[in-house]
Every structure is written in C-alpha cells, then in structure tokens.
Amino acid sequence: MRVMVIVKATKDSEASVMPNKELLEQMGKFNQQLIEAGVMLDGAGLKATSHAARVRFEGDRRTVIDGPFTETKELIAGYWLWQVKNLEEAVEWLKRCPHPHPGTPTEVEIRPLFEPSDFEAQP
Amino acid sequence: MTQxxxxxxxxxxxxxIESARIIAGLVRAVRDMDLAEEACQDAFLAALAQWPKSGIPENPGAWLTTTARRRAIDRIRRQRRLTPIGEELARRPPGAQGPDIPSILDSIDGAVEDDVLRLIFMACHPEISAEARAAITLRLVCGLSTEEIARAFLVSEPTIAQRIVRAKRTLVDQQIPFEVPTGQDLAPRLDSVLEAIYLLFNEGYSATAGAEWTRPDLCAEAQRLGRMLAAMLPSEPEAQGLLALMELQASRLAARTDAEGRPILLNDQDRSRWDQLLIRRGLAALDRAFRCAGGEPGPYTLQAAIAACHALAPAPGRTDWARISALYEALMRKAPSPVVALNHAVAVAMDRGPQAGLELLDRLAAEPALRSYHLLPSVRGELLRRMGRTAEAEAEVERAASLATNERERELLLDRARAIRAGDETD
Structure with a gap:
C-alpha cells in the first residue's frame, strides 16, 4: 500500500526559517535509508504559506485567498509518499525519522492512499 | 492518547525493516547463510516474546542485532560441542580457518555498508535456479515468510522450503563468497540478480497459472527490490533499466483488468487510470539508464524504452510506432528471441501497415519455438482483419484461443473471433 506521510508546519517553517545543517544531514541520511529500502516513492518540503494561495468554492463563486494562512497547526510543511506493506511498517519507518522540528513537539501523520482495489470493492 | x-x-x-541488514551482517561474520538466518529468526522470536510486555525498544535494530549475535554464538558453540573435531576439519575447505568466537564478536556490529547488496548477489548466484534465487531473496531480503512466498508462487509451503534448502546447500557446496562482484564478473552476476527480480515481477504481472490475471503484491515486492538495487548500484545502466521497465509496466496494473478480472488489452485501456507517479518514476529511471549506458543500451533498458513510448502516448493512435520498431530492432540484436521478433512484426505493422507486418510474421511461422505460442495466430488474425480478409482472420483468432493456456485470455480471444464474425456480417 501507499501512504502519504505529512509533516505539519510550525512557527519557524511558516517564517521560512530553513532547517539547520545538522537536521538537513540527518534528514538526508534518513531519506537515503528509505530509498535503499525501496520504500520512498516521492517527497518534498513545502514553502511557507506566504507563497501560497487558496481558491474558495461557494455556490458558483470562486474567491482567491492569498497566503499566509494563520492556523499553523492545520498547515503542512512537507510530505513523503511511501510504498509499504501495511500501516505498521510505515509507523516503524516514521519512528526512525529525525525530529523534523527540533525543540518543538510536533506530530507527523500517516495517511493511506486509496488503491484501485478500494474502488472495485464498491457495488 | 494511549501507547x-x-x-x-x-x-x-x-x-x-531490519532483518535483511541483520542477516547480511551475520553472514559477513559467520560466512554461513543458514546459521545467520536461524540466529536472526531466534532474535525475532525473542522479540515476539518480550516486546508485547516491554514495548518496542528505542533502537529495535540494535536490540535485534545484539540478540541475533548472541544466538549465533550459542549456535556455533553448540555445533562445536556436537561435532567431533576431525569431522569439522574435514568439512572445511582445505586451508580455510573456521571463524573463532572472538573474531565473530568483533565483526558482528551490525551490517557494514553494502552488506545487503552482498547478500543479494549471494542469494542470486547463477549456480542456483532463477526460481530458487527469487524465493531465497524474498525470504532473506524482503523478510517474507515461507508461507507468504508459497502463496505468492501458488505452490505448497514444503515445495518452497525445499527449494530454499537446496539453494542454500548449493551456495555452501560451491563456496559462494559474500561479496559484490567486480570487473568482468559483475555483468553476468548482475544479470543473474536482475533475472530473478524480473521473474518475480512477471510472476505477479502475468500469472502463469491460476484464475487471477495479476498478483499485485508480488509486483510490489519485485519493484521494491528493483528500487533497492537501483539505489545501491546507481551507475549500473541495466539495474536502472529493469527498474524503469517494472515501474512503467506496473503503472498499467489498475487498467489491465476489468471489474470481473478479465484482461483489457493495451489499446483498449483507460489511460486516465495509468499511474502517473509510476510513469514519472519509470521515465526518471530510464533517463538514468540511458545516461550511464556507455554503448548501446541493454535489453531491460530497451524494453523500458518501448514501454515508455506507450506511457507517453496520450491515445493509442498517437503512439510512436516508428521508434518502437527501431527499439525492437535494437532488442533483436541484443537479445534475439522469437517473441521479440513477433513484437517487432507488430510494431512494423502499426508503423508501415499490415502487409509489411504480415511478411515478417510469415517468416516467423517456421520457428519451432512459436508453434504453440497463441500470440502468433492472434497477431496474424488481427493483421488479416485489418486487411479485410475476415474469414482467415476469424480462423486464426480461433486457433489462438485453442492454444491459450490462461482461461481469461482464451475467453478474450473467443470474444474477438465472434466480434470479427459479427463485423463481417454487418459489412
């Protein structure tokens, strides 16, 4: 199965503070492990929402809202796509990930993707 | 929130996650695949007994490595007590020193870089059959149980267990070293690895037996191995080529069968269901393969390039058949086979018209290897239909149906024969 692993934003990530060299190195090592284990499909860090935009849908109206957005905890700062056998394997991999925001408690979320078989199962 | x-x-x-590295590290130390695997299994059983009470340790890999290493030493001590010295010496190759326990203690500090790669090369040695290579790799590198492997190959558990035991014995008897081959040795040994991985993929992609057309889990394991290998051998063009081929073929998995599990041919597939992520990954791997291939690309890279032509065509009518014909020609030079020749004829027919394809096909008809190959009359029938020779076309497709061994494929061919007849009546 595939999972999306979602790293949440923090005050720092929203302020475009770049991660320090040590964290970048640790993350690079972790990414290399994921690649060599054949788990990593894709991944990227996201720029702060000051670079972002939203389109609001209301009836027939489309309203464009420019970033930055305020509800930091609801925002995401990066993602991976992993190919794993099950959710447990994704959890074990994620536990091996370096702390993405050292000094700030944070949660990283694992969300399984719909697979073609999920649609076929429906009547 | 609860833990x-x-x-x-x-x-x-x-x-x-951990077993391949632990087994590889142990094989490096004790030079015995069986002992390494058993010790690692022991450690896993210990974890199953202990962790539900204690929780998973902070560093589970280190815990398992330490436990496996203790168990390996226990096993060696036990073996030494049970084996009379004379017999043990007799079993060693002349001049070889058995590992002494302190040296084992020194060297089992977890896997060294490339140990997993060494393990793959050892498990996929050409001395053992491609099926056995695939089975042993699933077990040691992917961490699958014998039961899971048996289910994947649709054979009984004892059959797989036997296959693995025999393969391991061969590795011991032939004194296959734990190393990544270099120089001239690398190419044939890498071929042997790639062959085993592609066999796994194909076993999943076009099930040779059974009612199910595809077994995606097996494809996923093969892709995982392909990704590992491509990451560990970044400048080996055919490792990238095989990965590209598998990612591109797998991108069509969801579109290849209908809701009832019946196969859908390439031209009839809903291209919006092709997996764009896998296509992108396949194209990236193909690009790497071409960039690091010195001369003419190898067979996996060429096949991947053909798959890429299909992946890039927004509609069947916009496929670059001229390029596909040229790629098949190159493939015939690199890896000639009647099946490749058949595919070449198909591409030529698409590029230059059915008559040109038919001429190539009729030259192939004499090939003994193709005598009972259902795709030859199937393709012939299609070309004849396009030329308006419907009676001959129908007969050829019916002959193809009678030769097909996969139940679903036979149904598909019979449907096509009926459609040709119906088309004839409305004309």
Missing part, C-alpha cells in the same frame, strides 16, 4: 502494547504486526514491521 498500546506493540502488536504482532508492528513487530513484524520491525522485522521487515
């Missing part, structure tokens, strides 16, 4: 005790599945997940 629940780790489940069996969570401990299995740790196993899947």
């Amino acid at each position: 629940t005790a780790p489940t069996h599945r969570a401990i299995e997940a740790v196993w899947r």
Whole structure:
C-alpha cells in the first residue's frame, strides 16, 4: 500500500526559517535509508504559506485567498509518499525519522492512499 | 492518547525493516547463510516474546542485532560441542580457518555498508535456479515468510522450503563468497540478480497459472527490490533499466483488468487510470539508464524504452510506432528471441501497415519455438482483419484461443473471433 506521510508546519517553517545543517544531514541520511529500502516513492518540503494561495468554492463563486494562512497547526510543511506493506511498517519507518522540528513537539501523520482495489470493492 | 502494547504486526514491521541488514551482517561474520538466518529468526522470536510486555525498544535494530549475535554464538558453540573435531576439519575447505568466537564478536556490529547488496548477489548466484534465487531473496531480503512466498508462487509451503534448502546447500557446496562482484564478473552476476527480480515481477504481472490475471503484491515486492538495487548500484545502466521497465509496466496494473478480472488489452485501456507517479518514476529511471549506458543500451533498458513510448502516448493512435520498431530492432540484436521478433512484426505493422507486418510474421511461422505460442495466430488474425480478409482472420483468432493456456485470455480471444464474425456480417 501507499501512504502519504505529512509533516505539519510550525512557527519557524511558516517564517521560512530553513532547517539547520545538522537536521538537513540527518534528514538526508534518513531519506537515503528509505530509498535503499525501496520504500520512498516521492517527497518534498513545502514553502511557507506566504507563497501560497487558496481558491474558495461557494455556490458558483470562486474567491482567491492569498497566503499566509494563520492556523499553523492545520498547515503542512512537507510530505513523503511511501510504498509499504501495511500501516505498521510505515509507523516503524516514521519512528526512525529525525525530529523534523527540533525543540518543538510536533506530530507527523500517516495517511493511506486509496488503491484501485478500494474502488472495485464498491457495488 | 494511549501507547498500546506493540502488536504482532508492528513487530513484524520491525522485522521487515531490519532483518535483511541483520542477516547480511551475520553472514559477513559467520560466512554461513543458514546459521545467520536461524540466529536472526531466534532474535525475532525473542522479540515476539518480550516486546508485547516491554514495548518496542528505542533502537529495535540494535536490540535485534545484539540478540541475533548472541544466538549465533550459542549456535556455533553448540555445533562445536556436537561435532567431533576431525569431522569439522574435514568439512572445511582445505586451508580455510573456521571463524573463532572472538573474531565473530568483533565483526558482528551490525551490517557494514553494502552488506545487503552482498547478500543479494549471494542469494542470486547463477549456480542456483532463477526460481530458487527469487524465493531465497524474498525470504532473506524482503523478510517474507515461507508461507507468504508459497502463496505468492501458488505452490505448497514444503515445495518452497525445499527449494530454499537446496539453494542454500548449493551456495555452501560451491563456496559462494559474500561479496559484490567486480570487473568482468559483475555483468553476468548482475544479470543473474536482475533475472530473478524480473521473474518475480512477471510472476505477479502475468500469472502463469491460476484464475487471477495479476498478483499485485508480488509486483510490489519485485519493484521494491528493483528500487533497492537501483539505489545501491546507481551507475549500473541495466539495474536502472529493469527498474524503469517494472515501474512503467506496473503503472498499467489498475487498467489491465476489468471489474470481473478479465484482461483489457493495451489499446483498449483507460489511460486516465495509468499511474502517473509510476510513469514519472519509470521515465526518471530510464533517463538514468540511458545516461550511464556507455554503448548501446541493454535489453531491460530497451524494453523500458518501448514501454515508455506507450506511457507517453496520450491515445493509442498517437503512439510512436516508428521508434518502437527501431527499439525492437535494437532488442533483436541484443537479445534475439522469437517473441521479440513477433513484437517487432507488430510494431512494423502499426508503423508501415499490415502487409509489411504480415511478411515478417510469415517468416516467423517456421520457428519451432512459436508453434504453440497463441500470440502468433492472434497477431496474424488481427493483421488479416485489418486487411479485410475476415474469414482467415476469424480462423486464426480461433486457433489462438485453442492454444491459450490462461482461461481469461482464451475467453478474450473467443470474444474477438465472434466480434470479427459479427463485423463481417454487418459489412
């Protein structure tokens, strides 16, 4: 199965503070492990929402809202796509990930993707 | 928020992540694949007994490595007590020193870089059959159980267990070294690895037996191995080529069968269901393969390039058949086979018209290897239909149906024969 692993934003990530060299190195090592284990499909860090935009849908109206957005905890700062056998394997991999925001408690979320078989199962 | 005790599945997940490195590290130290695997299994059983109470340790890999190393030493001590010295010496190759325990203690500090790669090359040695290579790799590198492997190959558990035992014995008897081959040795040994991985993929992609047309889990394992290998051998063009081929073929998995599990041919597939992520990954791997291929690309890279032509065509009518014909020609030079020749004829027919294809096909008809190959009359029938020779076309497709061994494929061919007849009546 595939999972999306979602790293949440923090005050720092929203302020475009770049991660320090040590964290970048640790993350690079972790990414290399994921690649060599054949788990990593894709991944990227996201720029702060000051670079972002939203389109609001209301009836027939489309309203464009420019970033930055305020509800930091609801925002995401990066993602991976992993190919794993099950959710447990994704959890074990994620536990091996370096702390993405050292000094700030944070949660990283694992969300399984719909697979073609999920649609076929429906009547 | 609660921290629940780790489940069996969570401990299995740790196993899947850590076992290849631990086994590889142990093989490096004790030079005995069987002993390494058994010691690692012992450590896993210890984890299953202990972790549900204690929780998964902070560093489960180190815990398992330490435990496996203790168990390996226990096993060696036990073996030494049970084996009379004379017999043990007799079993060693002349001049070889058996590992002494302190040296084992020194060297089992977890896997060294490339140990997993060494393990793959050892498990996929050309001395053992491609099926056995595939089975042993699934077990040691992917961490699958014998039961899971048996299910994947649709054979009984004892059959797989036997296959693995025999393969391991061959590795011991032939004194296959734990190393990444270099120089001139690398190419044939890498071929042997790639062949085993592609066999796994194909076993999943076009099931040779049974009612199911595809077994995606097996494809996923093969792709995982292909990704590992491509990451560990970044400048080997055919490692990239095989990965490209598997990613591109797998991108069509969801579109290849209908809701009832019947196969859908390439031209009739809903291209919006092709997996764009896998296509992108396949194209990237193909690009790497071409960039690091010195001279003419190898067979996996060429096949991947052909798959890429299909992946890039927005509609069947916009396929670059001229390029596909040229790629098949190159493939015939690199890896000639009647099946490649057949595909070449198909591409030529698409590029230059059915008559040109038919001429190539009729030259192939004499090939003994193709005598009972259902795709030859199937393709012939299609070309004849396009030329308006419907009676001959129908007969050829019916002959193809009578030769097909896969139940679903036979149904598909019979449907096509009926459609040709119906088309004839309305004309």
